[in-house]
């Protein structure tokens with residue numbers, strides 16, 4: 001494993017993002033590797049959230065996004081979609097043990113999907129069970145935005161990214177959004193005009209055309 005300070009977001013074209021992550025064994029949690037990984041994930045989530053160059057918050061992060069296929073996620077359990085002080089919690093081997101049948105639509109973006117955002121249906125409320133960074137069992141109820149973040153991050157542990165959750169036949173739900181448009185997208189995501197086709201997403205995922213496709217699709 002590389003030193004933890006070197007761990008950073010891997011490119012959206014990296015095929016390992018499509019693969020499932022491994023459970024963390026109980027006796028591994030206190031190890032320098034796992035504790036270093038957790039520390040690095042928290043540092044990245046905080047740094048991105050407060051960068052002057054990029055106003056987007058990092059409200060969640062999964063270990064596979066920085067190239068470690070371990071079942072560890074971070075969720076900002078205070079996130080409500082606006083910029084404010086974060087409350088980052090670490091969840092090791094997270095499991096959703098209850099989810100409401102009621103689903104709600106919502107906007108999603110991802111540090112591992114380049115300039116793609118979308119309108120994704122998620123369970124409105126879930127029960128999340130996991131181990132904390134000390135290996136202690138935790139269980140909590142999450143609703144609305146934080147439930148969405150947790151579902152999104154746990155999907156990363158199964159090699160699933162949010163565009164995979166948008167069913168066929170809904171071309172209006174997957175969008176190209178340039179970084180400078182993120183503020184506008186917060187308001188206009190339901191009717192965003194710059195559509196990314198499902199095929200474009202599948203092409204990117206399977207043969208690494210993302211950077212090229214982004215250049216083509218978002219040229220002014």
Ligand SMILES: [Zn+2]
Nearest residue numbers: 109110111112
């Ligand atoms: Zn993501």
